[in-house]
Amino acid sequence: MTLSTGLIFGIIFILMFIVVMATISEGLVKIAAKHQGENPENYGVLPNDMPSMLKRGEGSPDYISQEDHFVDLKKGFDINLLGEASLEHGIEYVHSSTYALKPKDFMGMMPIPKVVVAEGETLKAGDVLFFDKKRPEIKYAAPVSGEMLKIQRGEKRSVNEVVILADKELEYRAYDLPDLDTVSREDLVAFLLDSGAWPFIRQRPFDIVAEHEKMPKAIFVTTFDTAPLAPSFNLTVQGKEAEFQKGLDVLAKLTEGALHLGLDGRGASSPAKAFVNATGVQKHWFNGAHPAGNVGVHIHHVDPLNSGETVWHLDVHGVLVLGTLFAKGIFDTERIVALTGNEMPNPRYVRAHQGVCLERFVTDVKFQEQLTTTDQEGKPVTINRKAVRLVSGDPLTGKEIEPNGYLGFFDDQVMTIEEGDYYELFGWLIPRAGHPTQNRTFPGAFAPSSIYKADTQQNGEERAFVVSGEYESVLPMDIYPQYLLRAIQANDFEKMEGLGILELGEEDVALCEYVCTSKHPVQKTLRQGLDMLREQG
Incomplete structure (x- = not known):
């Protein structure tokens, strides 16, 4: 040496x-x-602000005036991953032969909804497919026209998917549109329920499809997403400025309170003019790391939710569906979808309709690989190993699906991620590069702009560690998530409500789960608490 x-x-x-x-x-x-x-x-x-000390060129965005409401969030954590979607090759439209609507995408729905169309029946985009037996007024509509192909069932005859064999040229259901200037709120709600557009409106508490019987004290629309590899809503609204404003006008008729618009105040790029120039809304700018773009964070800092109150919320896609319905008279669910992840050969943006089959997106992805090993007798054996996982949604809250599966109802991102089926001896002890870190365990803490290659490795199993303040460091809300989780596990409904469960959805605590030393399923536990509280009435 x-x-x-x-x-x-x-x-x-x-x-x-x-x-x-x-x-x-x-x-x-x-x-x-x-x-x-x-x-x-x-x-x-x-220093607690070490990452911010090392960032360069940051300052207050010049497009935000001093009079605007600006919220500067100090807590949170950005996970910078390889595989961000690129606009290098433009945005192509992708049409699949089949589309599907999945009842399990709607929290709180009964596992066996009432399907109102028979196999072989002809459909138009906007025709009703099924409804929840608990709330039959809310109709769930076909995203495309075609033929009702099949009902894919799961355990105990639950409905997993309602599959449509799509037409090459879409036909749309004809609507008798009400006059937005003169229609009453009751008639407008009834029209939206029947049109199939209502499921795009969600509510807090419980993060379910909005309960139409209740009057929301406010409605929130978020115009940016801070999740890892999330697409830009600026692309989504491009060329659809009039439809977006029309959608806001529709929402303004649904509440006696304010219509709030959450805007990106991080300064990386100026929001689209459709957002900045929107009328009839109260605008709020948010700066900070993820989850700064979550609607739950916006509600908490603008108009917190108290017991007995209801707030509705939508993303940009939902607003555009409402706006297009009233501007053009059609049920159009087309959206911009980001194909992301380090295992995606060509990360890019595409245009597709809701419920599209993902097989067309991942034709070049190698989901399986062959490995040669030896058996007990020492003879060579070839085995197939699952090498890549496909996720509908972002890496923190998305759901694993098969390559021939369908895009989730609220999803605008598809991610490929390497399977992490390997072990690292004393991986928690050895400081090494290539790993994002929130608690400054690895050298990556000193280079906050570093980009990492992700896999599904959890770096350990569930363990009995309790690290105080860990969840709170990534949740920019005046909530104590650790105590809330304890209350949920103890079925203490009074404490659950007092500790702020009504304001939360799974996406708000996804980072808590990511940084959890104990590897506790925080999102699953929160959903159990929300469902229990809802059942109690």
Whole structure:
């Protein structure tokens, strides 16, 4: 070994030792602060704002005036992943032979909804497919025209998918549109329920399709998404400015309260003119790391939800469906979809209708690979290994689907991610590059703009660790998620409500699950709590 090589290894060892000792010291300082009754977040060996100190060129966006409501969020965490969608090859329209609507995409729906069309029956886009037996007024409509192909059933005859064999040229259901200037709220609600557009309106509490019998105190529309590899809504609204404004006009008729518009105040790029120039809304700018784009965060900081109150919310796609319905008289569910992930050969944007079959998107992805190993007798054996996972939605809240599966109702992102079926000995102990870190365990904490290759490795199983303040550090809301989870597990409904469960949806606590040392299924636990509370009435 030469002197130069030994010197290099010595420097690396010293740096690793410093990082390990600093991390241990940081934990001890926070523990001591907590024992003294102080806030642990105010103490540490390393600066709490280290990532922001290392960012360059940041400042207040010049397109935000001093009079605008600006919310600067300090908590959160951005996960920068490889495989961001590119506009290099433009945005092509992708049409599949089959489309599907999945009842399981709608939280709170009965597992066996009433399907009102028979196999072989002809459909137009906007025709009713099924309704929930608990709430029969809300109709769920076909996203495209064609022929009713089949009902894909699951356990206990539950309906997994209602599949449509699509026409090459779409035909749309004809509507008797009400006059938006003169229609009453009751008649407008009745029209939206029958049209199939109502399921795009969701509500807090419970994060379910909105209950039409209730008057919301406010309606929120979020115009940006901060989840990893999320698409830009600026592309979605491009060329549809009039439809977006028309959708806002429709929503304004549905509430006696305010219509709030959440805008991207991070300064990376100016929001689309359709958002900035929108009328009849109260505009709010949000700056910060993920989950700054979540509607739950917007509600919490603008008009918090109290017991007995209801707030409705939509994304840009939902607003455009409403606007197009009233502007053109058609039920149009076309959207911009981002094909992302480090295993996607050509990450890009496409245009597609809701419920599109994803097989056309992933023809070049190698989901299986062959491995050669030996059996007990030492003979060579070839086995197939699942190499890539396909996700409908973002990597934090999306659902795993098969390559011939269908896009989720509310999803505008498809991600491919490498299967993490490997083990690392003492991976938690050795500081190494290539891993995002929220608690400054790895060197990546000192390079917040680094981009990482993701896989599905959880780096451990569920374990009995309780790290105080871990969830709170990534949730920019005045909520104590750790105590809330305990209340849910104890079925303590009064504490659940008092600790803020009514404002939350799964997406709001997805980062809590990501950073959880205990590997606790936080999103699943929250949904259990919401469902229990809803059943109690």
